Amino acid sequence: MKIVILMGSPNVNGSTSILADSFKRGAKEKGHSVETINACTLNVNLCTGCIACGYEGDCVQNDDNERIRRALLSCDMAVFATPLYYYGMSAQLxxxxxxxxxxxSSLNRRHLKSALLSVAWNADDWTFDALTAHYKTLVRYINFEDMGMVLGLGCGTPSMTSRSRYPNDAYKLGRNL
Ligand SMILES: Cc1cc2nc3c(=O)[nH]c(=O)nc-3n(C[C@H](O)[C@H](O)[C@H](O)COP(=O)(O)O)c2cc1C
Structure with missing residues (x-):
């Protein structure tokens, strides 16, 4: 499979990257190709809501979103990787x-597989409720097929994350695809 990781953390060596790299290692061992697209360093502007695209067509903005569009429409799986920011995904993602x-519509027709990788400082059992509700709703709406989620509770810093079970969970998610 061709897998695209949409990286939504601005911290290149942060906790989200630890999970993404572990996932990538597992997936590559299984023979999949993995491309990481960093949403934080590309020039992707906010949607202006003009709807000139008609929900399917050229965007009036000429920025790096075209690169992401091409990658997603030619891959088999999209992985959403994000730190938890105020109980949702990062604004970058x-x-x-x-x-x-x-x-x-094009994305809907691709019927991509998908996964969610996230980390949070908190460890309450409700920490990821809003993010997972959003992700599951996206999966349903865009006709994705969820392959799994790794939700790192108590992963506030890279050292906390490295010591947790979540990097291995992310590795296994990639390895078992
Ligand atoms: C703007 C911002 C908002 C955050 N909001 C939450 C939150 O709502 N709940 C939580 O548990 N942690 C929250 N955190 C903590 C991060 O999710 C956590 O430190 C994570 O490990 C950061 O990942 P990174 O190393 O990839 O940046 C927030 C951090 C920042 C910078």
Missing amino acids: KTVVDRFCAYN
């Missing part, structure tokens, strides 16, 4: 998701 607007 949400910006990319909102720009799906211009290729909504």
Whole structure:
């Protein structure tokens, strides 16, 4: 499979990256190709809501979103990797998701597999409720097939994350695809 990781953490060596790298290692061992697209360093503007695209067509904005569009429409699986920011995905990743607007139907028709990798400082059992509700709703709406989620509770720093079971969970998710 061709897998695209949409990286939504601005910390290159942060906890989200630890999970993404572990997932990538597992998936590559299984023979999949994995490309990581960093939503934080690309130039992706906010959707202006103009709907010139008509929910499927050229976006009036000329930025790096075209690169993401091409990658997603030619892959088999999209992985959403994000730190938990105020109980949702990071704004960096949400910006990319909102720009799906211009290729909504095409993306729907791809029936991609998907996964969610996330980390949070908190460890309460409700920590990921809002994020997982959003992710599951996206999966349903965009006709993805969820392959799994790794939700790192108590992963507030890279050292906390490295010592947790979550990197191995992410590795296994990739390895078992
Ligand atoms: C702007 C911001 C908002 C955050 N919001 C939450 C939150 O709502 N709940 C939580 O448990 N942790 C929250 N955190 C902590 C991060 O999710 C956590 O430290 C994570 O490990 C950061 O991942 P990174 O190393 O990839 O940046 C927040 C951190 C920041 C910077």
